[in-house]
Amino acid sequence: MDGNKAWSLADTAAEPNVIKGEPMALPLVRRGNNPYLAAMRSFYVLLLVAAAASVLFPATQVSAQTVSHAHTKTAAKSKSHKAASSAPQSIGKFGDWQAATHTEAGQTICYAFARPDASDPALPGRGDVVFTVTERAKLRDTVALSAGFVYPANAQVSVTVGSPSFPFYTAGRSAFARDGAALIAAFDKGSDAVVSSPAPKGKTVTDHFSLTGFSAAMTAVLAACPDRA
Secondary structure, X not given: OOOOOOOOHHHOOOOOOOOOOOOOOOOOOOOOOOHHHHHHHHHHHHHHHHHHHHHHOHHHOOXXXXXXXXXXXXXXXXXXXXXXXXXXXXXXXXXXXXXXXXXXXXXXXXXXXXXXXXXXXXXXXOOOOEEEEEEOOOOOOEEEEEOOXXXXXXXXXXXXXOOOEEEEEEEOOEEEEOOHHHHHHHHHHOOEEEEEEEOHHHOEEEEEEEOOOXXXXXXXXXXXXXXXX
């Protein structure tokens, strides 16, 4: 995985009552999920239905104009959904952290993110592991970890910065800080963060994240998405 790639919040698991879809929501159009291809498939299905109706029920033929109108509405809906969100845009790279923004439902969302320096043990087939700190207009200081695997039910994750340890709750492939503001304050003062997570097959995995550049990345994030409360 390219460490300089702009991480999309759509690449992380859904945050309960905040982000819908795998993950987060962060809605990049992926191969195999192209809204225009979906619209074309709907159009061809409508054509087949119209052809069948004209054979089975001659008195109630479906006009080509009706089918075309339905296709236009489907395509417009798909285009509108795509316009409602945007690909992530990098703000900058700061040491081991990066800052980025994206648009979700017309709202600018800003976040800082980093990948681990080391993970022990190495888990075969594990997905991308990313720590994110996200700021929204009405939801501040959301700290999340995308684990790269599905957590066991009711799993608890702990993050240690120096001596204090901070609890996280889990949902699917993500873990979320119970007190994001306190963890951010610790990140500002710390040099590294150690994450201990229950992994598949009864294992425990430890991920090490450098905090070099975190404060600068968050300064850029807060400048792009200031607290307007």
